Amino acid sequence: MSAFEHVRIIAAKEIREIVTNKGLAFSGIFFATWFSIMAGLGVADERITGEAQLNNSLFYMGALIGLFVGYIYSGQTYLREKQSGIVETLLCAPVSLRSLWIGKAVGVAVPSTILALLAAAGITLIAGQRLPQFIIPSITVIVHMTIVVPIFVIAAVALMGFAQLMLGMRENMIVNMLTIMLLFGALAMTRLIVEEAEFVTWTAVGALAGASLALLAITWALGGLLSRERIVRTIS
Amino acid sequence: MIEAVDLTKSFGGSGSPPVLDGITLNIEAGEVFGYLGPNGAGKTTTIRVLLGLLRPTRGTVRVFGEIPAESDAIRSRIGVLMENSGLDERMSAYQNLEYHARLYGLRDPRAKIERLLGFVGLDDKRNEKVGTFSTGMRRKLGLARAIVHDPELLFLDEPSAGLDPEAQLMVRELLQELAEARKITVFINSHHLDEVQRLCSRIAVLHRGRIRANDTIAALRQGAAAPRLEVRLSDERDAARAAELLSAEAQTATIARTGATLTLSGNGSAAPEVIARLVHAGLRIEEVLRPAKSLEDVYFEIVRDEAVSA
Numbered sequence: 001m002s003a004f005e006h007v008r009i010i011a012a013k014e015i016r017e018i019v020t021n022k023g024l025a026f027s028g029i030f031f032a033t034w035f036s037i038m039a040g041l042g043v044a045d046e047r048i049t050g051e052a053q054l055n056n057s058l059f060y061m062g063a064l065i066g067l068f069v070g071y072i073y074s075g076q077t078y079l080r081e082k083q084s085g086i087v088e089t090l091l092c093a094p095v096s097l098r099s100l101w102i103g104k105a106v107g108v109a110v111p112s113t114i115l116a117l118l119a120a121a122g123i124t125l126i127a128g129q130r131l132p133q134f135i136i137p138s139i140t141v142i143v144h145m146t147i148v149v150p151i152f153v154i155a156a157v158a159l160m161g162f163a164q165l166m167l168g169m170r171e172n173m174i175v176n177m178l179t180i181m182l183l184f185g186a187l188a189m190t191r192l193i194v195e196e197a198e199f200v201t202w203t204a205v206g207a208l209a210g211a212s213l214a215l216l217a218i219t220w221a222l223g224g225l226l227s228r229e230r231i232v233r234t235i236s
Numbered sequence: 237m238i239e240a241v242d243l244t245k246s247f248g249g250s251g252s253p254p255v256l257d258g259i260t261l262n263i264e265a266g267e268v269f270g271y272l273g274p275n276g277a278g279k280t281t282t283i284r285v286l287l288g289l290l291r292p293t294r295g296t297v298r299v300f301g302e303i304p305a306e307s308d309a310i311r312s313r314i315g316v317l318m319e320n321s322g323l324d325e326r327m328s329a330y331q332n333l334e335y336h337a338r339l340y341g342l343r344d345p346r347a348k349i350e351r352l353l354g355f356v357g358l359d360d361k362r363n364e365k366v367g368t369f370s371t372g373m374r375r376k377l378g379l380a381r382a383i384v385h386d387p388e389l390l391f392l393d394e395p396s397a398g399l400d401p402e403a404q405l406m407v408r409e410l411l412q413e414l415a416e417a418r419k420i421t422v423f424i425n426s427h428h429l430d431e432v433q434r435l436c437s438r439i440a441v442l443h444r445g446r447i448r449a450n451d452t453i454a455a456l457r458q459g460a461a462a463p464r465l466e467v468r469l470s471d472e473r474d475a476a477r478a479a480e481l482l483s484a485e486a487q488t489a490t491i492a493r494t495g496a497t498l499t500l501s502g503n504g505s506a507a508p509e510v511i512a513r514l515v516h517a518g519l520r521i522e523e524v525l526r527p528a529k530s531l532e533d534v535y536f537e538i539v540r541d542e543a544v545s546a
């Protein structure tokens with residue numbers, strides 16, 4: 001069987017688990033809704049500033065919501081299987097480590113990205129209610145949400161998954177705490193940046209796209225460090 | 237089928253004592269091999285090395301002629317049931333089997349899964365989440381999971397640990413059927429002597445990272461260590477006299493008397509000489525027995541000896 005087949009089977013299983021698990025599906029939807037309401041209400045009700053702020057909000061919040069939900073789901077996917085010891089049995093299957101790792105990353109990134117897109121739609125709708133007229137996000141933001149954010153989310157999720165597979169439980173707890181602090185820090189910063197009311201430029205979108213691709217490349221290369229021995233020896 | 241030569245594994249620095257120390261094993265196709273040893277002996281570590289999950293620090297391991305840590309291909313010929321049954325609690329029994337079947341490349345596993353669920357007696361639980369299952373049910377489902385791709389070689393790490401007697405019996409019967417009807421080669425880790433005795437054709441006893449015995453159960457029970465000889469005389473008086481006589485003449489045998497029966501062990505317990513002496517002295521012998529050692533005797537001899545000499 002091809003590596004692609006394996007990735008598809010693993011991703012499909014993770015997606016199904018996330019979608020059919022009430023707690024998991026709910027926590028993702030909860031955060032996406034919460035952030036979109038906050039961001040939507042943060043947009044000024046005046047035409048010019050409002051439009052700039054909406055686009056800014058979508059630019060930053062879109063990526064951050066994807067990242068945040070991806071963070072929650074990756075813990076439930078990689079770390080949970082490691083803690084429960086299931087991963088050891090999976091490592092005995094005729095599946096390459098990279099397929100296992102990437103399959104899970106895809107399985108987490110797909111629902112995370114969908115929630116980010118839904119949140120973006122939510123932000124646009126809420127802001128539209130407040131503004132004098134409904135505003136469609138700029139083409140830069142649409143490209144950003146549909147192309148850059150998915151790349152960014154899958155790179156970030158794969159990196160988090162990599163860390164969870166490689167590290168012992170104590171290190172993972174520390175990394176988790178740092179990630180959470182970083183995420184909330186980034187969210188706080190976003191509010192300040194959004195206030196600035198500059199329009200989202202192609203340069204900004206291009207820069208984030210470049211950074212996401214670089215992250216993806218780095219993460220892919222890091223994947224070469226994964227080994228069955230390393231994973232088994234850091235279980236519990 | 238499995239070949240380990242001088243397999244040594246240590247965790248941590250070079251200073252730390254090895255967990256496995258010079259293990260040499262050879263397991264042929266069709267064998268049901270029991271790997272015995274007390275807690276912490278290194279049984280699970282051995283299985284992990286044989287599965288390619290850990291790399292040996294020294295020595296070589298080959299399974300199906302390949303180095304396990306380097307061959308993804310042999311994994312499809314191997315089934316595994318580790319101490320943790322390897323099931324996802326959030327998925328149903330059916331979904332768990334289906335996931336594994338697909339990972340092993342089965343195209344349309346539905347009929348196969350239904351048959352396996354029947355085989356382990358879980359057909360009525362097919363759609364229930366594994367999170368609601370008891371330990372016994374999980375182990376049975378884990379076994380079904382381990383053989384969903386018809387492996388030629390099956391590794392089991394303490395398949396009956398934590399099971400009640402009824403579930404143990406059921407798991408044992410399933411394993412017996414697998415080994416006999418399907419001719420699967422089985423490697424079982426266990427400290428459940430009774431189970432091993434019933435299932436395995438050959439065993440090895442591992443203690444503190446070394447193999448202390450490796451033979452068929454029958455051969456081990458006949459054992460190199462001189463077994464005891466039981467002599468029952470016609471009455472207690474004769475027995476007392478016999479004991480006196482033998483302890484005066486036979487220097488090295490240890491003699492114990494219970495009622496009319498003497499138990500001799502050690503060098504002076506060769507049956508023909510003992511019988512000749514007693515008959516010569518005019519004592520009446522009712523019965524002479526050389527009881528076979530139980531596997532338990534063998535096991536404790538090994539594990540205790542080593543504990544003393546270590």
Ligand SMILES: Nc1ncnc2c1ncn2[C@@H]1O[C@H](COP(=O)(O)OP(=O)(O)OP(=O)(O)O)[C@@H](O)[C@H]1O
Pocket residue numbers: 232233234247248255273274275276277278279280281282427
């Ligand atoms: N990842 C690891 N890092 C360090 N030491 C380990 C590791 N895994 C196992 N050990 C040590 O190796 C020894 C053998 O462990 P192992 O799990 O193989 O024993 P076992 O025979 O399976 O025992 P049990 O019957 O309790 O399952 C133990 O002393 C254990 O502490």
Ligand SMILES: [Mg+2]
Pocket residue numbers: 279280281319393
């Ligand atoms: Mg063990």
